Amino acid sequence: MNIFSFFRLLHTIYADPEPDIEYIQSLGLLAVKIGQVFALRPDFLDDQRCRVLGRLYSNTTSLPPEDSLALIASYAGSTYLENFASFNPQPFASASIGQVHRAVLKTGEQVAVKIVKKEYAKNFRRDAASVRRLFQCAIFFYPRLRGVANPVSLLREIEKMTLSELDLRNEAAGARELKSLYEASKDRFDLSHLKFRRVYEELSSENILVTEYADGPTLDQLLTRGELDYDSLLELFHVHGFFMFALGIFHGDIHPGNLVLKDGNFYFLDTGYIGRVPERMRKNLFYFFEALSAYDYAASARCLNAMADRSITGRALADFEKKFLALYADFTGKTVSQVSLTKKMMQTIRLGVLSGMHFDEGMFDIIKSLMYLDGMVIRANPDAVLLQDMRPFIGEFKGLIG
Numbered sequence: 001m002n003i004f005s006f007f008r009l010l011h012t013i014y015a016d017p018e019p020d021i022e023y024i025q026s027l028g029l030l031a032v033k034i035g036q037v038f039a040l041r042p043d044f045l046d047d048q049r050c051r052v053l054g055r056l057y058s059n060t061t062s063l064p065p066e067d068s069l070a071l072i073a074s075y076a077g078s079t080y081l082e083n084f085a086s087f088n089p090q091p092f093a094s095a096s097i098g099q100v101h102r103a104v105l106k107t108g109e110q111v112a113v114k115i116v117k118k119e120y121a122k123n124f125r126r127d128a129a130s131v132r133r134l135f136q137c138a139i140f141f142y143p144r145l146r147g148v149a150n151p152v153s154l155l156r157e158i159e160k161m162t163l164s165e166l167d168l169r170n171e172a173a174g175a176r177e178l179k180s181l182y183e184a185s186k187d188r189f190d191l192s193h194l195k196f197r198r199v200y201e202e203l204s205s206e207n208i209l210v211t212e213y214a215d216g217p218t219l220d221q222l223l224t225r226g227e228l229d230y231d232s233l234l235e236l237f238h239v240h241g242f243f244m245f246a247l248g249i250f251h252g253d254i255h256p257g258n259l260v261l262k263d264g265n266f267y268f269l270d271t272g273y274i275g276r277v278p279e280r281m282r283k284n285l286f287y288f289f290e291a292l293s294a295y296d297y298a299a300s301a302r303c304l305n306a307m308a309d310r311s312i313t314g315r316a317l318a319d320f321e322k323k324f325l326a327l328y329a330d331f332t333g334k335t336v337s338q339v340s341l342t343k344k345m346m347q348t349i350r351l352g353v354l355s356g357m358h359f360d361e362g363m364f365d366i367i368k369s370l371m372y373l374d375g376m377v378i379r380a381n382p383d384a385v386l387l388q389d390m391r392p393f394i395g396e397f398k399g400l401i402g
């Protein structure tokens with residue numbers, strides 16, 4: 001991506017009558033990832049633009065069938081497909097880094113075979129380096145935004161996540177880690193609606209991942225059809241909230257294309273990036289939400305400061321608290337469509353940073369999760385008062401915070 005295509009990218013995201021999805025895809029993986037981040041930003045873009053950009057989660061270009069076979073042979077050798085009773089060379093799904101095929105093992109098990117598209121890693125690294133330079137110029141003019149939520153850190157975050165995703169062994173490792181946390185926790189917390197796909201490690205490698213086929217729609221498909229019920233989303237919050245608040249280790253990319261819902265159970269897909277937050281941040285994040293769901297803004301402000309790895313005191317703190325109360329003056333009792341939680345959260349963190357706080361980068365993993373959840377609630381039930389509906393879970397998590 002050069003400076004022209006970069007500005008053309010921003011132009012199509014912000015200014016074209018409708019974002020040009022094909023153009024974004026033609027620019028490559030980094031552009032797709034940037035478009036995906038914008039899809040979740042109803043605070044910057046109108047809903048319709050966000051929805052169009054949301055197609056980047058599920059609707060990316062796939063290789064022609066003969067190329068998929070050649071790709072598999074180049075990654076795993078010409079005899080690899082002998083492990084399968086059948087393999088469909090036509091992908092059934094295609095997302096940002098790869099494409100996914102249905103296949104059946106010799107033992108009869110239905111599986112999904114995910115293949116990384118070639119050259120992606122190399123081009124991605126090159127593009128990320130050039131876009132980073134562009135952003136560094138921009139940040140030069142806004143040095144105070146360095147702490148969090150600045151474009152350079154956002155890009156670094158996209159880079160960190162994507163490079164991790166591009167090696168599918170990380171996805172297998174992520175699935176193992178979440179599964180073992182689940183095993184260790186399922187007796188003290190109800191995780192009965194969370195399921196894991198089996199990973200066939202012996203058939204998997206850096207570029208190919210074979211997993212049990214999760215036979216159900218993704219949340220993105222359900223949302224598009226208007227069929228995702230709000231109670232299911234609350235259950236997702238319940239499960240994901242446990243990992244985030246009680247463990248501080250969680251699925252780092254829970255966008256709606258990465259979750260399958262079947263018979264009321266969630267399957268985590270795409271576990272290539274695990275979010276992690278330090279202990280102090282995890283606990284105070286919880287207290288922040290506890291206070292916010294009780295609409296106790298003075299306490300929320302203190303908790304945000306306690307989340308920071310460099311917090312503020314004295315005059316700066318008093319000023320911050322005053323501005324925090326002003327920021328939340330319109331918040332009590334509002335639905336997710338009346339007041340965007342994502343937008344409030346971004347404004348909150350921005351206020352913290354401008355007041356002198358500094359946050360660990362784990363903050364991004366949290367912001368991203370909450371953006372995804374908020375974005376899904378807006379699509380599924382725009383009249384929800386999410387923070388009130390979260391209260392029962394907050395009570396349940398409290399005993400587990402440690």
Ligand SMILES: Nc1ncnc2c1ncn2[C@@H]1O[C@H](COP(=O)(O)OP(=O)(O)O)[C@@H](O)[C@H]1O
Nearest residue numbers: 093095096097098100112211212213214257270
């Ligand atoms: N085991 C599976 N069972 C069912 N569908 C799957 C499975 N693995 C992947 N998919 C489908 O493929 C899509 C892309 O897979 P994903 O792992 O999210 O790839 P990417 O990293 O490119 O986003 C998913 O959104 C889902 O629709």
Ligand SMILES: [Mg+2]
Nearest residue numbers: 095257258270
């Ligand atoms: Mg995915």
